Amino acid sequence: GAAQKDLTAEEAELEEFMFENQIDFVSDQLLNNKLAKSKKQRTKKKEKGGEQERLSSTEESSEDEGQDEEQWLAQARAPMTEFEKLQAGRKRLPVFRYREEILAAIKDHQVLVLSAETGSGKTTQIPQYLHEVGYTQAGMIACTQPRRVAAMSVAARVSQEMGTKIGQEVGYSIRFENCTSEKTVIKYMTDGMLLREFLTEPDMASYSVVIIDEAHERTLHTDVLLGLCKDIARFREDLRLIISSATLNAERFSNYFDGAAIFTVPGRIFSVDVYYTKAPEADYLDAAVVSVLHIHISQPVPGDILVFLTGQEEIETAAEELTKRTKGLGSRIKELIICPIYATLPSEQQAKIFEKAPPNARKVVLATNIAETSLTIDGICFVVDTGFCKQKSYNPRSGMESLIVTPVSRAAAEQRKGRAGRTQNGKCFRLFTMWAFQNELDEDTVPEIQRTNMGNVVLMLMSLGINNILQFDFMDKPPTEAIMQALQQLYALAAINERGELTKLGRRMAEFPLEPMHSKALLASEKYKCVDDVITILAMLTVGNSIFYRPKDRAVHADNARFNFARGGGGDHLALLRCYQQWEESNFSTQWCYENFVQIRSMKKARDIREQLTGLCERVEIESVSSVDIDDIRKAITAGFFFNCASLTRSQDYQTLKHAHTVYIHPSSVLAKDQREGVLHSHLVYHELAFTSKEYMRSITPIQPQWLLEVAQHYYDAASIQDLSQKKKVPKAVGKAPETNR
């Protein structure tokens, strides 16, 4: 009676909500061309007596995929332990049926290309199979991952499956974090870490098998590894090399490895219906939020949603919006559990995305393209694809590297779609038009090696004795310009000499897991006797832009706290240093962080990185000293970052010194305040450029132009510096800053 009536009223209200928030989707199937239709069908099903619902409630007791009757019966007889469940789960993965065949193929072929749908069990199972049949007696198994998060989470999963503690038999190694031990036989690591290991062990003697996993991602480090491994396989006949990739480009890998064998594991792919928007979406973030709500309200539970966004900030905004709007709808809708996932999310929180949603609730995972292939989340039925990702782009002519929101490729969009059809039929909502998909998207993603600064890799290859980088056997050659630019940069940093050979300084720089500019600053700090300070600054810079937080309702307080660190001058780098020092003085207090709008997690990360760098310095006998003279510290920073120098123009804009490119002070910089108050600095060095609406400099330090001559004679000559400072009339307002008061 009454309850029934209420329900209808509620439903009517929801209808209205959905009508107002509707995005017009068109399906790629003529028959099924409206979301509304599938809704009707569902309502009918429900009327038939809710069979669907009953099915899902029995599922809850079996924990696993409910359809597996045998499994269910077995469990009904004797409840399984968690461990047994994991083992049973392993046997249900697509690769399991091919275990013997895969092992035989690995035995017979030194290089094997293994291709299988994402979620088949390549990453978690193949290393275990190899371990089970004894490969680890001859050496460890390395399995590389392009992403830190994937390396950690997969290692955690596999140690669970093997019933061991993480860091023991199964471990991981990522930059600034080594979680392995003497016992480790399966080592998940980022591709960058394996590359670093080449420096100390060029024949990879510790390993019996190297798995280059997620090879289709074609990261810079993966591409370089492919080249090095190809070379090494020639003289280490006992080494087994597995190139593992989602079902993309297997043929290309095989060709590159002189016709290596390909093993394809047939996947269980269910059908995924695709819906496109009728018209381009002006605001894809808002469209994504609305789509999630729409799916949540109109589609049956269980069935989780995966949304592809471009970065942390967007993910946080979407999470906030969803929380707000679901709260607004209150008890009229089922619970929606919001799980963000991006590379820098703390690992405790990362685990949450793998947890099963309770019955009658739905999980929505808000992810970067990390969830495209490197992480598999069970239970996803709906994918919302914004069609964008953040991609590194590099202009070798200007030497500018920036992260830009870019449309994904068709191949990537297809991968994303596939995430909805892993365990049952699914739906994929593309927030772009079918026309855009067919005509605007590129076929394939351009490999990173063709759109990045090569400085670090060139330095690394040179210290491996590979001097002719242009001749190196890359799968796809980097642009010659990018290599030339890298060589020029290394020459300017004095890491190579005029004959193109690595210098002593260059060799030392390669010892640090840092970008060349960072390692140069670190080594320069030895001369300026401020090693400790520069280590702190580099650690803080490495943590990135997540140190200070700025809640909207307390923005003024947050800004004040932040500008306090800038007192005493010296710009952002010195502010970062003071921030860390004060935290240290507070005895690493959480309360202190809270009061100063500083994220404790980021600070702890900085502390870890700092310790590692200090350790590395000790190893190469760099004495750890601290300076009170901020000019010393700024000179050391300049010695590393002089490449990124901008100077004030007559029109009071900043232009990069070498390329006369107009750049702006990022609003988050402490110098933005100076600028508002009319204090302008003639010369700046910046840590990086961020491209949003404009080209912004991030983490900036004002410097004196003559320092450029002191730290980079190769690069700047007196004439160019003089010319630049004379070319502009320094306005009256300028002069408060010590830099311009010469």
Ligand code: CDP
């Ligand atoms: O590498 P591939 O994409 O082929 O699959 P995988 O990463 O080995 O994942 C196989 C299965 O392991 C997934 O379907 C998940 O059920 C599970 N898994 C997990 O639960 N937690 C992880 N961190 C990784 C995998």
Ligand code: MG
């Ligand atoms: Mg994998």
